[in-house]
Amino acid sequence: MVATALTLVTALSGCSLLGGSDEESEPQSGGNGKLETTTLNISIMKTTDLAPFHLAMQEGFFEDEGLEVKFVDAPSGGESVNKLISGEADISYSSYTPFFLAESRKAGQAKGGVKIVADAASAGPNSCMVVALPNSSVKTVQDMAGKRVAVTATGTISDLLTMSTLKTKGVDYKSIQWVKTPFPATADALKAGNVDAAFVTEPFLSQTQTVAGALPIFDTATGPTADMPVAGWGSTGDFVKKNPNTIAAFQRAMQKGTDLALSDRTLVEPLLVKFSGVDENIAKVATLLTFQSKLDATRIQRVPDLMKDFAVITEELDVSKMIVPTAPLT
Template structure:
């Protein structure tokens, strides 16, 4: 290309050609390109390039959907498939069984599994915390419940015992000196709670968004008390976890997932206009509800001091048999 003419130049050219050939042999990059795909940003040599993540179609998943839609997973060399679960516990089960690599859930199932010895789970990414008006105990106008002090011996709808809905409701009642020992806990799936309130099957209910906004529209539901108060203010709500074995076997894949989630979380925190269409598409929320609802507090980095609040509350309320040191459950984090 540069018109090498001298004898010394020809020698140097041959030496350069040999050096390039040797380099190609070492890196495995040949002219045919069978092994020449470029490494993803910061994630070369992933143990797995296809990742299965068990999720729930809730507003908490906005950063995950943004990471998919905006190509952040793809940029890390990952192809991510969603596996829909019916509940946080069901999501966790999919990870334990190997049906999913990573599970999204509210935090209690992770700590319950650890405390009871059911599974050795590690937390790999944060997702959401309680935000003002994002989670509440609600009622309807014809209910005997008017304030938090009326809850003592009433029928309260939750999704299941020892879940976030149960624990946060009991914690708020305890903060206000309300006895929950005589409460009749009614176990109802979230989509059916508004109808149960209308029909008198429950006097009050724990609801997260978007169900608060939907119940207000369909049943005239009104908040009794915001969960974002007292001991449950800014309470860690949801996150992602995997078995300790999976984390150990797939460190580069995990780091790639975490980097993509960090970018998705940044977008969710700073651009609601990107979030609302995803809630319509994936969480099956109508456009009006997506505009009106209160989003949870999104996060991606795990803070052990903050997360320690969850097992401490579980232990205090008798939901787990022994204390847990959260530090023992936090997996490696990209960038730390």
């Protein structure tokens, strides 16, 4: 909910879920005008912060907007953004870093660049943690210098949040030995002694504690990185320009799904089990990311700024030029 940082590398079925009637062949009103297209191809992943999307599907919010949603699976945030750039997806879910990496490298320039159409999640307290086993040499944040630390990949929310926290605490973050480890393999990497500590989010925070006996060492979403935006939904400039009413309909459906998810956690837990591969017991206790939907340029600007601070990108990006204003609910 994070980058590749928040991805479970397991495939969905590649099936589609219909949000509109099979009898509807012509674009129709999404509330603020005639839809330019009623079918959306969306790239998603098995992350816990996609619960609002699945809730919107379940409750018929996309159908209410006249949309038929077909989703395709991506194994990582980077691959999800690649599907967007290649035209395989009209809208993609990803942690924010791949969107900004693509924009900084002008990967989508031929299609009008990358646009952010909806927020998804931010890092709430105790949702993005560094953990270690009881026999590890890492007992506190001050022990991290020079250690082997599991992250999904470098240049992602995983290592950025960790480095920012270490820098704030006066720890030499440049000495860290980053070990690329998919979240599902983190518990095994800890037990095998391949890493001294690991960055994890839910459900893997609970999984590493249950399976490997890991202990939380420090929260990476505090101080300068408190409530850091971690994931969102993107499209291309060309698609947004050609389909403004369709994008607005998507935004309204996602806002309704997000509002409902925030209002009743018991609606979210079964979706974590069904779509994110989360054990039922873990779903009940997992510390979830903070669901978001409405876009705030100032808040999301923190992500590319952090990426530039740690040389993941070399130029400044103006998020306000990438954001598609959130359509009001009707």
